[in-house]
């Protein structure tokens with residue numbers, strides 16, 4: 001292996017995290033020992049950094065912080081565990097495993113994430129090993145669900161939308177497997193070195209990542225037009241399937257997207273990926289690998305805020321990247337092929353697929369699966385999983401598809417859907433059906449404001465305005481995050497709220513309906529009353545003045561509320 005990956009082109013001293021990775025002996029650190037330490041429910045910071053690569057974050061319940069502090073108790077330490085499956089497709093048995101772990105070893109809920117993964121919250125240190133073992137026994141994994149590596153590879157979840165879907169999904173899995181870390185540390189620490197999913201005995205080296213892995217997280221997603229649920233332009237590396245007459249011809253390649261930024265730091269910004277060319281299906285793994293190695297070698301290892309691939313590209317230029325990529329590939333990209341996206345949201349309820357099977361998309365508000373007094377969602381899905389012979393598909397919009405239901409089984413599944421009142425979102429406004437909120441409080445250590453727990457009540461109030469304006473069935477994409485890291489991809493929403501402080505949000509308008517344009521700051525640091533005051537006249541005007549088929553995000557630009565943002569470089573202008 002070349003030593004090139006060890007050399008950062010940035011001569012500044014490497015960040016602490018780089019040193020931790022270097023010392024870690026391929027992600028081992030002292031995790032095995034600190035997990036055994038019964039004196040505290042926490043682990044030291046160095047190990048916490050490494051823990052992310054193993055798919056988990058140490059957190060504390062922020063609702064309890066002050067009270068515990070007053071009582072001189074250590075924070076209520078707990079772990080979030082992220083379970084990934086490329087393209088978000090799992091079997092009913094795997095669903096039941098996640099459900100069981102959630103009930104027995106976590107906080108009794110399942111979180112479906114914006115990258116088609118599961119998150120379990122509230123796992124205590126002593127239970128971490130059992131949780132990860134159970135996950136692996138079910139042939140799922142937490143390895144590389146977080147950390148400075150390639151993350152869960154996203155893929156269009158809707159088989160009914162395209163006959164090429166299955167083929168595209170197979171490529172997503174190949175890319176994902178190819179970029180998995182090879183370290184045995186995971187198996188040693190969690191699985192007592194049992195070979196569960198894969199065996200790469202004796203290889204104590206990371207042929208793609210090297211010993212210090214990537215400068216930062218790396219994200220890949222594959223879209224099948226006209227659907228762009230994966231928000232392909234938000235990915236570090238996006239692939240757009242080009243298909244004709246039910247045949248997959250290949251992929252357009254988009255590079256350098258990303259959502260994260262920091263308030264008050266204009267050097268950080270969300271960015272949309274740029275489409276640089278076309279490749280055949282067989283070339284996808286090579287392109288993914290070479291792109292990752294370019295970021296490995298050229299990404300900024302000194303300043304983590306500046307370490308994402310989007311900055312590597314914006315600093316050096318897209319032409320530089322294409323040259324470097326083609327040099328590493330040894331061949332040239334073909335010219336970009338035409339494509340068209342018309343939405344990035346989910347289609348709910350029953351649809352019949354091209355394979356004569358049925359798929360039912362359940363609306364899961366902000367991805368949280370739990371039982372509530374009047375809505376036993378978690379139980380309903382469990383009962384369905386017990387009889388379902390198809391699969392479950394986690395969507396990039398935090399919803400769930402009960403996929404590949406045979407005609408014979410459809411009635412039985414439908415009866416369970418009815419019995420448990422599972423929701424296809426039709427009772428809600430189209431705005432809510434197109435909404436997403438990140439986790440935020442109480443588990444996310446970075447949250448500045450509520451998100452998942454607040455958006456539903458804000459939507460109740462916005463829905464009243466929509467009703468007045470006759471816009472209840474108007475599809476508008478709305479997203480909220482508790483901080484500017486952008487976990488619900490807010491910078492691509494037509495309306496977005498990004499948390500600034502408790503109860504205060506920045507309001508953004510003008511994202512593209514199909515996830516193809518960034519939005520722009522409209523109002524800063526406003527609370528609920530001002531949000532509603534600002535939105536009411538704009539929505540009313542939209543109702544009256546919109547042109548045929550004009551989406552809200554396009555309207556607010558035409559009407560002059562915000563300027564169009566063509567590139568992240570103009571986001572703060």
Ligand code: SRM
Pocket residue numbers: 057059080082112113114115116117118119145151152219234257258259260261305308367398437438439440443444445446485486487488489
């Ligand atoms: Fe995220 C960090 C939750 C998708 C950008 N994200 C976090 C952490 C782990 C907080 C932390 O570092 O302490 C959050 C855990 C909260 C909790 O209590 O569970 C968290 N991110 C999530 C999830 C669960 C949001 C959700 O509600 O679904 C998503 C899990 C995805 C998955 O299954 O892998 C999630 N995060 C995203 C996305 C969207 C995407 O990937 O499509 C983004 C924006 C895209 C991007 O990366 O540019 C995103 N998360 C971030 C960032 C900002 C990265 C940056 O460029 O600066 C952070 C902070 C960091 O990495 O330092 C972050």
Ligand code: SF4
Pocket residue numbers: 438439440441444445446447448451481482483484485486487488
């Ligand atoms: Fe936490 Fe911020 Fe991500 Fe929301 S956007 S989950 S608050 S890091």
